[in-house]
Amino acid sequence: MKSEQQLPVLLQGNEAIVLGALAAGCRFFAGYPITPASEISELLSLRLPEAGGRFIQMEDEIASMGAIIGASLAGVKSMTATSGPGFSLIQENLGYACVAEVPCVIVNVMRGGPSTGLPTSPSQGDVQMARWGTHGDHPIIVLATSSVLDCFSITIKAFNLSEKYRVPVIILSDEVVAHTRESVTLPGPEEIRVIDRIAPSVPPEWYKPYAANNRGVPDMAAMGSGYRHHVTGLIHDEKGFPTQNPQEVDLFQRRLHDKISKGFNEIQVSKSIMMEDAEVCVIAYGSVARSAMRAVKEARAKGIKAGLLQLITLFPFPRQIVDSALRQCRVAVVPEMNMGQICREVARVNRSETRIVKHNRIDGQLITPEEILKYLVSV
Amino acid sequence: MREEAEIIRQEYLRHDKKFPHVWCPGCGNGIVMGALLRATHNLKLSKDEIVLASGIGCSGRMPTYIDFNTVHTTHGRSLTFATGIKLANPELSVISVMGDGDATAIGGNHFIHAARRNINITAIIINNSTYGMTGGQYSPTTPYGSKSTTSVYGHVEHAFSIAELAVTAGASFVGRGTVYHASHLDKLIGQAITKRGFSVVEVISNCHVQHGRRNKLGGAVEMMQSFKNNAVTVGKAEKMTTEEMEDKFTIGILADIDKPISTEEYRRINRQAERDADKVVKAKVKNGVKRYEE
Numbered sequence: 001m002k003s004e005q006q007l008p009v010l011l012q013g014n015e016a017i018v019l020g021a022l023a024a025g026c027r028f029f030a031g032y033p034i035t036p037a038s039e040i041s042e043l044l045s046l047r048l049p050e051a052g053g054r055f056i057q058m059e060d061e062i063a064s065m066g067a068i069i070g071a072s073l074a075g076v077k078s079m080t081a082t083s084g085p086g087f088s089l090i091q092e093n094l095g096y097a098c099v100a101e102v103p104c105v106i107v108n109v110m111r112g113g114p115s116t117g118l119p120t121s122p123s124q125g126d127v128q129m130a131r132w133g134t135h136g137d138h139p140i141i142v143l144a145t146s147s148v149l150d151c152f153s154i155t156i157k158a159f160n161l162s163e164k165y166r167v168p169v170i171i172l173s174d175e176v177v178a179h180t181r182e183s184v185t186l187p188g189p190e191e192i193r194v195i196d197r198i199a200p201s202v203p204p205e206w207y208k209p210y211a212a213n214n215r216g217v218p219d220m221a222a223m224g225s226g227y228r229h230h231v232t233g234l235i236h237d238e239k240g241f242p243t244q245n246p247q248e249v250d251l252f253q254r255r256l257h258d259k260i261s262k263g264f265n266e267i268q269v270s271k272s273i274m275m276e277d278a279e280v281c282v283i284a285y286g287s288v289a290r291s292a293m294r295a296v297k298e299a300r301a302k303g304i305k306a307g308l309l310q311l312i313t314l315f316p317f318p319r320q321i322v323d324s325a326l327r328q329c330r331v332a333v334v335p336e337m338n339m340g341q342i343c344r345e346v347a348r349v350n351r352s353e354t355r356i357v358k359h360n361r362i363d364g365q366l367i368t369p370e371e372i373l374k375y376l377v378s379v
Numbered sequence: 380m381r382e383e384a385e386i387i388r389q390e391y392l393r394h395d396k397k398f399p400h401v402w403c404p405g406c407g408n409g410i411v412m413g414a415l416l417r418a419t420h421n422l423k424l425s426k427d428e429i430v431l432a433s434g435i436g437c438s439g440r441m442p443t444y445i446d447f448n449t450v451h452t453t454h455g456r457s458l459t460f461a462t463g464i465k466l467a468n469p470e471l472s473v474i475s476v477m478g479d480g481d482a483t484a485i486g487g488n489h490f491i492h493a494a495r496r497n498i499n500i501t502a503i504i505i506n507n508s509t510y511g512m513t514g515g516q517y518s519p520t521t522p523y524g525s526k527s528t529t530s531v532y533g534h535v536e537h538a539f540s541i542a543e544l545a546v547t548a549g550a551s552f553v554g555r556g557t558v559y560h561a562s563h564l565d566k567l568i569g570q571a572i573t574k575r576g577f578s579v580v581e582v583i584s585n586c587h588v589q590h591g592r593r594n595k596l597g598g599a600v601e602m603m604q605s606f607k608n609n610a611v612t613v614g615k616a617e618k619m620t621t622e623e624m625e626d627k628f629t630i631g632i633l634a635d636i637d638k639p640i641s642t643e644e645y646r647r648i649n650r651q652a653e654r655d656a657d658k659v660v661k662a663k664v665k666n667g668v669k670r671y672e673e
């Protein structure tokens with residue numbers, strides 16, 4: 001008998017994120033109401049208690065982020081969801097999660113900014129902020145969703161990466177992905193791979209909470225599991241205690257970055273569509289990738305050798321994947337609902353003669369297939 | 380007494396590389412730490428079941444020295460982390476130690492909401508009327524007229540009364556003590572930890588280095604003596620006039636009420652939701668209708 005998850009269901013992106021989180025083992029959510037992310041809170045307030053988890057609405061997003069870090073330290077997979085203004089507020093404790101290596105997932109359903117901006121319109125204005133928003137040099141993983149099915153699978157992926165690398169993972173969705181309803185068939189539980197953090201296997205007195213191992217990711221003990229240790233936002237030694245010793249500081253900082261670099265192959269995900277023989281390509285992500293897909297198909301119908309490179313992992317920026325697309329194509333069109341935040345990354349890694357064409361829309365409206373097609377035809 | 384002190388020193392302090400501590404000679408923080416350790420020791424709580432969270436500042440360093448599960452969080456956010464920890468594992472005894480700036484300036488919103496929410500957490504707030512670690516700037520509890528490095532002409536704003544703020548915000552238990560009344564403080568902290576619900580202990584403490592020196596309040600000894608002279612028990616204060624209470628403050632238990640505790644309410648919700656989920660599944664099968672959630 002087919003499980004219920006395998007039957008087609010009508011879902012919006014925000015709901016799919018909730019189901020993805022539950023499937024990935026998320027059992028704690030803290031959030032603050034904000035458009036266009038509120039449905040995630042609402043549905044989780046219903047579903048988490050059924051699954052034995054806890055939902056709490058905090059006094060602001062700073063508190064939400066603090067609470068999910070706390071829950072994760074106590075051994076429970078946790079998530080928060082917000083949008084632009086709230087994403088600004090979570091940045092403080094996001095840095096804490098980076099430095100204390102606390103797994104957690106942050107959903108940012110992007111809306112128009114800056115400030116209160118355009119609360120009910122889609123945008124991709126927070127891309128570089130997701131990478132660099134919290135202060136200090138830090139590694140982070142940023143994934144972008146473009147469809148309802150994506151929202152489900154990328155949320156699971158986000159939890160898995162977060163647990164495996166002990167790093168906060170940001171999911172960038174947008175207002176259109178969040179609120180579009182699509183009929184999808186979700187994979188059944190047996191098709192879903194769930195990764196959990198590795199608990200220490202040594203006796204508690206030997207446990208060093210931040211000691212480097214060959215993965216670069218220390219084993220993580222839950223508070224209350226008998227492995228008493230110290231967690232701090234200060235730069236710390238392998239026992240977790242503050243240090244200013246330049247050697248220890250350097251070792252720690254480099255390990256934070258290296259643990260992500262070591263996982264590039266697994267972390268950096270993209271979809272190549274009709275790229276095999278493409279001479280012109282569109283590099284897109286989020287809801288724009290869907291317009292791009294349509295544009296590429298229409299260009300193919302006109303005899304143009306067009307392809308789509310859809311980025312799912314935005315950061316760490318998939319340099320090699322983009323580089324090989326750029327080497328192959330004469331022209332790369334980078335349409336974005338911002339002034340070119342990923343385009344600058346594309347330009348940065350461009351080592352060939354490829355012409356990079358920006359297309360930017362910042363009026364709160366989606367980029368249409370026609371707009372992208374126009375470039376594909378003219379170049 | 381000496382024996383107990385030795386047991387506590389051996390049993391609870393992290394000796395390896397963590398000492399000497401960062402606090403100035405005569406600082407009240409050590410007395411609060413001692414009181415906390417004596418309280419948890421007397422309650423026979425195991426070290427594994429206690430989580431001690433702190434924010435930033437001199438008080439923020441306390442967890443570093445103690446062999447509990449310890450979290451040194453961001454400035455003012457200690458209670459938010461504590462909330463997540465407690466909800467994720469309600470079996471843990473969660474204590475949050477903060478300073479006056481930490482708890483009532485940058486963390487003021489979290490503080491009143493934690494009190495309103497009534498999650499079973501103990502908040503210890505060391506009130507030394509200044510930001511000591513950053514060099515003696517005025518805090519939300521710096522008295523009107525006082526000098527600080529950011530109120531060199533005398534402070535023109537007015538101070539919070541932390542314990543009264545906690546009472547108004549709805550905390551289940553609110554106590555105030557001082558670092559002079561150390562054994563009283565042991566008891567207060569013990570009662571706060573035992574209390575089911577959000578409990579607050581405000582500890583009036585001395586920062587003779589930053590606050591005392593600039594306001595000619597003397598050294599640690601003089602400041603502690605002033606706590607002795609100005610502290611009035613809650614019972615005694617009731618019989619005193621407003622004029623008599625001028626420049627004095629109350630110590631003791633300011634609130635001890637019983638109301639539903641969020642941590643337990645959440646458990647009730649879990650049970651209810653699990654039951655309802657069963658019902659929905661049964662109803663669904665009966666009607667042949669499938670909700671997408673199931």
